[in-house]
Amino acid sequence: MALGRVLYIDDDPALRRLVGKEFERHGYIVQLAATGDEGLRHLRAGGIDVVALDHYMPGQDGLQTLASIRADPDPPPVVYVTGSEEGRVAIAALKAGATDYVLKDVGGEFLALLRVAIEGALAQADLRREKEEAEAEVRAARDRFEALAAERAVLLREVNHRVGNSLQLVSTFLLMQSDMSDEPHVKAALASAYGRVLAIAQVHKRLYTSDDVRTVALDNYLHALVVDIGASAAGANGWLSLAADPVAIDPDRAVAVGVIVTELIINAMKHAYPRGEGPVRVALHAPAGNSVCLCVEDDGLGSRLPPAEGSTGLGQLIIEAMAVKLGAVVTVHARDPGTRVVVDFMKAEAKRLVD
The missing domain is CATH 3.40.50.2300 (Response regulator)
Known part of the structure; x- marks a missing residue:
């Protein structure tokens, strides 16, 4: 040779x-x-x-x-x-x-x-x-990886789109059923279920309209959630407000935050103002670092209100379960007037911060 x-x-x-x-x-x-x-x-x-x-x-x-x-x-x-x-x-x-x-x-x-x-x-x-x-x-390997990653992102957005649409449909059915019921307890239960489904649906909507399916802009997500909840309350006008710092968080944790916010708003609607509507304020603060502080407060009866008749305590159980998922600390401040609930958690789990 x-x-x-x-x-x-x-x-x-x-x-x-x-x-x-x-x-x-x-x-x-x-x-x-x-x-x-x-x-x-x-x-x-x-x-x-x-x-x-x-x-x-x-x-x-x-x-x-x-x-x-x-x-x-x-x-x-x-x-x-x-x-x-x-x-x-x-x-x-x-x-x-x-x-x-x-x-x-x-x-x-x-x-x-x-x-x-x-x-x-x-x-x-x-x-x-x-x-x-x-x-x-x-x-060539990088191009193949980028093509696969782009295809995966498109598929994930499509999945989130379909899931979000399905959940939106379910929440609409729950709201319709609530409006058609004459039983106060049934109406309240269905309205609560509507809010919980809506909280999850909004996360999927955020994902399929975002360029990054790995994170959710928590401030934008909570804004949409508050608008939807406020619009679903009959005769409501400006009673629900939000002040939020920009925070990016993974979708699973965003769902947990959304469910907690929904439950706290529902609790305020049911218990703080038994004779009518009053202000409910939601705030999300993210000081420097990894910590986030969520606050939901009202000016209602607070600790002076006796437990509601027929209350199952499901909302409290859901809040506790989502707090565990977040690794959050929930503190309730009874005021006169009103109640202030503070949820302190981290943007990301501790193990992810080490990566």
Whole structure:
């Protein structure tokens, strides 16, 4: 098997024959050219792995030929050969793109040095080719990953869209059933269920309208949730308000926060103002760091109100369950008038902060 295909360009016929025999003896396939134009014709016919190029030639000299070689789309490495001992020639060749250079006038070592230079040029070309192939594989793998990630994001948005629509439909059915019932306890239970389903549906709506399906803008989510809950209360007008700092959170934790807010608003609606409506304020604060403070407060009866007849305590159980899911601390402040509930939690779970 040939070690490589060498093109040697030199106007000295004796030296051309000598180089050809020497390299063929060492296992190379050699093509010879007397001028730069002839060498370029050989080169553009294809199959050349490395070029050895003399500097002094009639017509087009070595540097001009080198420039033509380097202008090709995928040029082979070039070893520059010169009989001049002036460093300017070698430097000019290297600047023009030559891989290495060899001087002719070094006694009987010229052929050995030329062979070493050509072996080095071929080795560099192999390394460059392997590097380019590896980089191409990395780019192809990255492109495949990005395409899969984009496809996955589209599928997730589609799933969230369908889930959100289904939950919105369920919540509408619950609200319709509540409106049609004449039993106060049934109406209250269905209205509570409506609010819980709505809290989850809003998360999925946030996800399928977002460019990032991994996080939910909690402030935007709570704003939409408060608007929906406020609009569902008959005759309500501005009784429910929200002040929220920008907070990004993962969808599972957003659901837990939304359910807690919904339950606290429902509790305030049922217990704080038994004779009519009053203000309920929701606030979300995110000071520096990972901590978040959620507050829901009213100006109602607070601790002076006796437990509601027929109350199952389900809302409180749901709040406690969601607080555990969040790793939150829930504090109830009874005031006169009103009640203030504070929920302190972290934007992300502790284990995620270490990642």
